[in-house]
Amino acid sequence: MTMRAAPRGWKAAATHGVLIALVVVLAFPVFYALVVSTLTFQQAYVYPPRLVPGTELWPNVVEAWNRVHMGRLFWVTTIISVATAVVKIVLSLMAAYAYTHFRFRGRALLFPMTMVTQMLPLPVRILPTYELMADFHWINTYSALMFPFFASTTGILLFRQFFLTVPRDLPDAARIDGAGPIRYFLDVLVPISRTNIAALFVIEFIYMWSEYLWPLIVTNTEDMRVVQIGIKMLIATDQISPAWNVIMAGTIVAMLPPLVVLMAFRRSFAEGIAMQAQQ
């Protein structure tokens, strides 16, 4: 870690001033959303706009929750976000282990191929992938929501980067102790990767929780909708004078799970970013 010399006196105060101003500006939209979510419908339409919280937060949350069947949306979205994150972590760990610890025919070709993944985001293959889901009879299933996301360039790169920093004596010692490659992988490599695992979990959980376009395409029944579609449904229900208080209550609730995940693993996430920045 390198940092410039500590500023003193007014200079430090000025730096803090700028940074705090930035933090406040960045937080303002969500603060405002939070205020509106506590108001009645009429209060949300007073002019000038009101910045003092009201007392209607709970009724608004209940209203939003019931209006779009948020319970079901949370269930589906939690399942696909956790499952996809876990599968991506497992597959990336395995692939990174193969690429860093073994020499095998085709490695020189396969490694770049897994990297090409990041050049093939959903939009460049959206119609055929949808047709594939239809051919599999996967429309309105968890499989359709998850499978096309299971490959993770980010994950493979992150674990590969980390595995390359592991001292070479470690696998040698394990081998001398009589451990095979799978034992070494499960008992040594995976446990010492936990920071990166947590970081990748944050990234992939948030990614999947935020996914909107793909669920919109491969689901059309109410029981397979995701949270992001719920936000859209809240807004779309009344176009002329939107019930901003209810919409914001639903929006605030919808943003909580990824925020909680980020906060719970914030240290690992920051370390993961530091690791990515070294690549």
Next chain:
Amino acid sequence: MAKVIEEEKFPGHPLLPYVLILPSVAVIVLFLVVPFLQSVQESFFASTAFGTNTVFVGLRNYERLFSSPAFRASAFATLLFAAFVMGVGLAVSLAVAQLLNQKIRGQGFYQIALIWTYALSPNVAGAIWALMFAPATGIVPFVVSWLTGGHLLNWMTNGSLALLVVSAAATWKMLGYNIVFFLAGLQNIPEELLDAARVDGAGPWRTFRDITFPMLSPTTTFLLFVNMIYAFFQVFGLIDIMTHGGPGDATNILIYKLYRDAFLYLDTGAASAESCVIFIVISLAALVQLTFATRRAVYAR
């Protein structure tokens, strides 16, 4: 820069590496490579009037695309939008990261207080910014009208304003992530290099231009790529919630046009051609990123 391990750690397991990479490769081939190749193929075909049959039309879909005013408007809007998100977003982030990269108290607090918007989805950002800019009742039109003595800000009728508002909303969401990433990159720059520059009498601006910025280029190119993917695709929900591509075609960026061509207007030929155009743009960007990433390897030696 770590070097590639060239030695076998566990000899005598010839099949194991293949078993380990099989799931990843299977997913990539089945859900990425094959559908992409089909996209390329479909871009040379058009479906007949009732969608019962397809005929080979060569480059006709591309000709149709490039001569269509709607596509040109969409490409133009995408460029402006991406330029704003990448340009303004990264410039501001780098400036803030520089400010944070000092021995000041509360580093941990600032990192958390800045990065949390990363956890918000584009839909959430879109909903909140739609509220803030709601014509007549939102807080921003109110402040603008109060400051200018009655000027009415209505992004639902003003195309340029709409594009500016969705760009700002998209940039806002990514700002914290970019700052924290830049900060990590800055902290990787060896202190001795900066000291040496200072001893040689270089001012802060020269130090930044000749040392910090070049040393940071892998981080910058990585962030450029991430933000480009974000601006091109991940903002779909933000557009869908805030503007539906309107007013007119002002915010009808490529991903939104692609979605509507493919799934509302069922114009498979045009949609596939759009997919391929998008692929070419991303490939070029990825090539640039790769070039810079390899150049870093030379620095590191």
